[in-house]
Amino acid sequence: MSWMESIKFALSSILAHKLRSALTMLGIIIGVGSIVTIVAIGQGGEAALKSQFAASGNNTIEINFIPDSDDPFAMITDELPVFTEDNIFQLRKIPEVKHVITTNSSMEMLMVNEQSISTQVLGVTDEFFAVNSIEMKRGRKLNEADFSQSNNVIMINDGAAQELFKDSKVIGQILEIKGQPFEVIGVYKSAGGLFGLSTPEIIMPLTLWPVLYGTDDIQSVTLQVKDISQLELAGTKAAKMLNDAKSPELEGKYEVLNLEELQKSMAGITKIMTMIIGGIASISLLVGGVGVMNIMLVSVTERTREIGIRKALGATRGNILLQFLIESMMLTLFGGTIGITFGAAGAYFVSFIAKWPPLVSIEVIIGAILFSIILGIIFGIMPANKAAKMEPIDALRYE
Amino acid sequence: MISLKNIFKSYIQGDLDVPVLHDINIEINRGEFVSIMGPSGSGKSTLMNIIGCIDRPTSGEYVLNGFNILESNEKKLSMIRNQFIGFVFQHFHLLPRLNALENVELPLIYGGISKKERRKRAQEVLAKVGLADRMDHLPNQLSGGQKQRVAIARAIATNPSFILADEPTGALDSKSGEQIMNIFTQLNKEGTTIIMVTHEEEVAAYTPRCILLRDGRITSDMKRVFT
Ligand SMILES: Nc1ncnc2c1ncn2[C@@H]1O[C@H](COP(=O)(O)OP(=O)(O)OP(=O)(O)O)[C@@H](O)[C@H]1O
Numbered sequence A: 001m002s003w004m005e006s007i008k009f010a011l012s013s014i015l016a017h018k019l020r021s022a023l024t025m026l027g028i029i030i031g032v033g034s035i036v037t038i039v040a041i042g043q044g045g046e047a048a049l050k051s052q053f054a055a056s057g058n059n060t061i062e063i064n065f066i067p068d069s070d071d072p073f074a075m076i077t078d079e080l081p082v083f084t085e086d087n088i089f090q091l092r093k094i095p096e097v098k099h100v101i102t103t104n105s106s107m108e109m110l111m112v113n114e115q116s117i118s119t120q121v122l123g124v125t126d127e128f129f130a131v132n133s134i135e136m137k138r139g140r141k142l143n144e145a146d147f148s149q150s151n152n153v154i155m156i157n158d159g160a161a162q163e164l165f166k167d168s169k170v171i172g173q174i175l176e177i178k179g180q181p182f183e184v185i186g187v188y189k190s191a192g193g194l195f196g197l198s199t200p201e202i203i204m205p206l207t208l209w210p211v212l213y214g215t216d217d218i219q220s221v222t223l224q225v226k227d228i229s230q231l232e233l234a235g236t237k238a239a240k241m242l243n244d245a246k247s248p249e250l251e252g253k254y255e256v257l258n259l260e261e262l263q264k265s266m267a268g269i270t271k272i273m274t275m276i277i278g279g280i281a282s283i284s285l286l287v288g289g290v291g292v293m294n295i296m297l298v299s300v301t302e303r304t305r306e307i308g309i310r311k312a313l314g315a316t317r318g319n320i321l322l323q324f325l326i327e328s329m330m331l332t333l334f335g336g337t338i339g340i341t342f343g344a345a346g347a348y349f350v351s352f353i354a355k356w357p358p359l360v361s362i363e364v365i366i367g368a369i370l371f372s373i374i375l376g377i378i379f380g381i382m383p384a385n386k387a388a389k390m391e392p393i394d395a396l397r398y399e
Numbered sequence B: 001m002i003s004l005k006n007i008f009k010s011y012i013q014g015d016l017d018v019p020v021l022h023d024i025n026i027e028i029n030r031g032e033f034v035s036i037m038g039p040s041g042s043g044k045s046t047l048m049n050i051i052g053c054i055d056r057p058t059s060g061e062y063v064l065n066g067f068n069i070l071e072s073n074e075k076k077l078s079m080i081r082n083q084f085i086g087f088v089f090q091h092f093h094l095l096p097r098l099n100a101l102e103n104v105e106l107p108l109i110y111g112g113i114s115k116k117e118r119r120k121r122a123q124e125v126l127a128k129v130g131l132a133d134r135m136d137h138l139p140n141q142l143s144g145g146q147k148q149r150v151a152i153a154r155a156i157a158t159n160p161s162f163i164l165a166d167e168p169t170g171a172l173d174s175k176s177g178e179q180i181m182n183i184f185t186q187l188n189k190e191g192t193t194i195i196m197v198t199h200e201e202e203v204a205a206y207t208p209r210c211i212l213l214r215d216g217r218i219t220s221d222m223k224r225v226f227t
């Protein structure tokens, strides 16, 4: 006898008692639903953690210097620790690191038409463009030659174009920054300029920074790794390297976004939730499983005559066992599938409140389906075996 | 084909060992049409169940188509029931959720016949018992006589060595009973072996051989020649 036949028989018997079947599934629905919710919440939390860690989502991580908190004067801006050329050189040697993006920034008051306008000036290297996608509105980006030859050229954002030049012809204009003349070669779209225009911003080759500011130290370093999974490793390596190289009088340490702490607080929340929901899940699975077993035993007794007829017609013990086992498996599978739906809804709800990305992965769904089927086998094997072992004559005589 | 030797059967009830069949010796050959008669409680059904391999005698020897039944395991008995025996019960014993066609297909499913083949076969035998127009009816949409005809179709679907019918007309009015007997007679003419239990003389009159049971013993085993 084929599986198809067994499934057909099982389905017809489940559908013959719709209400009873539905009530039997309830425990399985709640149990499987709860498990799906827990796992999805856990995975969502982890993903939230990862996405915070990999802030912009393009596999980058910023390295910060955290001054010792008991030294309130460590933050004096002039003394802000910086990255030396040698630091950067060493960072590039970390195998997981793809790009080291070094940037400096400064707020400048630019005089245009007798008006002073505060503008953010960024000095970047060509690697900046490898990591940040910048959309040009007019003109061109800084190119290889601009960087290598330290050309006095700048790109400005649309905010700066508006503020500094009142949107008249911009390309080719000359702008004076700290006494140096710069030619505007392009206008780019501001990243977060949703509400009107963003603050004016200027991007120039970092190679010009020493000319303007008299130092070749780097203020900000961002690492880009080849694969997101290497982010943590690369970050840890970089921090260790910088801390080893730092001069002892520098009070504080280099750090990447503190992963451990974040993980701990996240784990704290999920642990309590996992315990509560896990408790509900295991109780309802046990109750649900016993319910399935009970209903299957009732079903076997009710259908004693049917079992006798089937045996008289040539059904083997295996045929009968399989028929009832498939029936209980289908009960738990239906229950499990409904549970997965509710569980996914629950996970979306929780992640909506916790502002985590909802995560009901295909692995969770497949796992839950397999788990439901296994429940059906565990709680169905005893009734199915009872049916299979019936003597045909006793089964036929059953009143 | 069927050889029963010194069959003894008793039921244990409490401390008592209640004998039901004593020293039964029967030979039935291919193509026979046999009726078994006897008073109520004489052991007819018990004997039928033993012949049908759904019950075991306490002692004795039973050889069916060369198989030693009492030494066969459960799996082999399933095969024997499926391939060699067609059951017709007094109360039809159709599965209520399956329609006539599906009921007839059931033994073919357990026989491992392909879907296409068994559908064709089931339709053929249903047509043979005159139910070509009732194939998709559920048992509760059929009359008693029709149900018994579906049961006969189910019994002959696998082309068994013989049909075992325990009071096949017992739950039917005389007209339907007659119809069933006509079908049996026709099947027997075509070569089907039939063994049947009945209470009614008129029904037994259809059969060339009649075995009488009384208190679990064979008191007569007559063959008559129809003229
Ligand atoms: N499972 C059982 N346990 C104990 N005694 C039984 C059992 N089955 C049958 N008997 C006894 O065996 C005897 C024969 O029963 P059986 O059913 O074979 O009679 P029968 O000839 O078919 O009668 P009827 O014509 O009424 O159908 C009866 O006395 C009955 O009480």
Ligand SMILES: [Mg+2]
Pocket (backbone or CB within 6 Å): B044, B045, B046, B166
């Ligand atoms: Mg009887």
